[in-house]
Amino acid sequence: MANDDKMICPECQVEMNFHAVKIDYTPAMNKAESVDRMFGGILQEFHSCPECGKTAMRKEKASE
Amino acid sequence: MNPTNPLFIPIILGTTRQARMSQHVANFIFAEVAKREGVETELIDIRELPFPMTGENGDIKDPVFSEKMLRADALVLIVPEYNHGYPGSLKHALDTCLKEYIHKAVGICGVSAGPFGGARVIENMLPVMRELGLVTIFWDVNFGNVGSLFDESGKLLDDAYIKRADKFLKELIWMAKVLRYGREQVALE
Numbered sequence: 588m589a590n591d592d593k594m595i596c597p598e599c600q601v602e603m604n605f606h607a608v609k610i611d612y613t614p615a616m617n618k619a620e621s622v623d624r625m626f627g628g629i630l631q632e633f634h635s636c637p638e639c640g641k642t643a644m645r646k647e648k649a650s651e
Numbered sequence: 652m653n654p655t656n657p658l659f660i661p662i663i664l665g666t667t668r669q670a671r672m673s674q675h676v677a678n679f680i681f682a683e684v685a686k687r688e689g690v691e692t693e694l695i696d697i698r699e700l701p702f703p704m705t706g707e708n709g710d711i712k713d714p715v716f717s718e719k720m721l722r723a724d725a726l727v728l729i730v731p732e733y734n735h736g737y738p739g740s741l742k743h744a745l746d747t748c749l750k751e752y753i754h755k756a757v758g759i760c761g762v763s764a765g766p767f768g769g770a771r772v773i774e775n776m777l778p779v780m781r782e783l784g785l786v787t788i789f790w791d792v793n794f795g796n797v798g799s800l801f802d803e804s805g806k807l808l809d810d811a812y813i814k815r816a817d818k819f820l821k822e823l824i825w826m827a828k829v830l831r832y833g834r835e836q837v838a839l840e
Binding site: 589604605606607608609631633635636637639640641642643644 | 656721722724749750751753754784831833834835836837838839
């Protein structure tokens, strides 16, 4: 499930916009314990800054 | 969206071979993009990128290339067709990034010695673009019979390509603007 808190752009100090999620299967290949069992990988969130356009990525919370 | 920020649309020359005809195509498209108001561009030659062929993902990432992809709103790929496929060197370069591409536009110019203008390599590129998070447009420019399209100095000999490139770039710029707005303003629900 998506994180509730907004990411803050490290450059502009404004709230970033959350616009995409992608499954990263690399942790599954490495048998990491943090793999989301429902999706078989780690869900990565992508956020962009409305001021400078910078993109940031963070791990989504695991499914219940 | 900050409308004062120009779009950044780099051109990626996707082959490292000597005597590559794609160089002329890249120069032509670069000049066409550079004419547009509100657009900044740069020609990126993958031959100049320091990507080792071995190592973990983090090891082979080039910070300069990564920063350019992060700044980009759209990409133009100049892709020669080699045995119906794309150059492995181009795929290797593109694979060093991911978050840099998400929800950004991409347009592809196919190049071939034969008459089909890289139509087959463009089709082969589409699933790769999708997996990288890039959004393809439906205009391509197909540079077929490339050996006779330019003179020795690289001058384009067929003006029809100017109009074709114009249609291609208009759609790419539209898509780049829409996606920039979406990335920065439209939240995933």
